[in-house]
Amino acid sequence: MKTHASFHPLTLASAFEQFLEVSSFARRTRESYAEDLAPLLAEAGQQPVRTLTTGVLQAFLAHQESLAPATYNRRLAALRSFTCWLREQGWVAEALLDEIERKPEGNRVARALDAQNVEAVLRKIEDPRDRALFWLIYDGGLRSQEALSIDIEDISWPDRSIRLHGKGDRPREMFFSRAVGTLLDKYLATRGNPTSGPLFVTHRKARLPRRADLDADGYARLSYRQADTLWKRYTPDWDLHQLRHTAISLRAAHDYTEVDLKRFSGHTSLRSLERYIADNREVAKRKAREWERRERFQ
16 A cells, blocks of 8 residues: 555646647647747656646746747747646646736738848858758748658658648648758768658757657757757847748749749648738839830730
8 A cells, every 4th residue: 555655746747748648739739839838847847736836837938028929929828728738637726827918919021031141141051950951941931840840751852852741730742952952861861861750850869768759869850949049050130930931932022923832831821921922022023024014015
């Protein structure tokens, strides 16, 4: 018979693992939740669930104040979902986040960069993994998480195509250039040319292999936070997502139709592309010149 002294209270980290396992989230949602709440679990993950109080959560959110509103709101949503589940299990008695509000995000704008400046930066990257990753995002107009979720088995080398796990776990396909194919070849050669597992992995083996998405040699899949940190080393003033914005805006200015852009970007509606098209000076200029030539020769 176990004594009271042998009882070990459920830790916050263990409860979070259960939360992800029993919830019917898409794979990318689980990955996003784990990424967003990693700072909280690093700080308090080994504490009993009962120690999770409004004060603890407010302190955590106070450290997120410097983040962009969209990122702050995403972390708040993950935290709210987790704490609601804890309450449903009877592990916390109070609604911990009832008085915490989302930050206003305002109108999102397409923050495209100058393509020549972007490509100049990309050419200077020497690390084979980083160069392949960031060129792939730019070449395919990928969401960062789409690129990081790629497994080597998803790549069709003869077609130079990749099966992607798109937003909402919607599958789609991208086609990469020969130049990017060469960069991927060089990167995989540094890893001994593996044929399966995560495409982009860390340079060091995982310290917690039970929780990580590993390749055959014990290296973990690169996370968004790690990729974003790497990108900031090369371009401190640029956001990683701007690679995607720039790639889409560049194609909007050069002969891609709305339908082409929809297929290239993975957007599910044409309305989502308005921010790339409506204020795109090059598109407006090209259309005006086309109309001018039409009028001239009638």
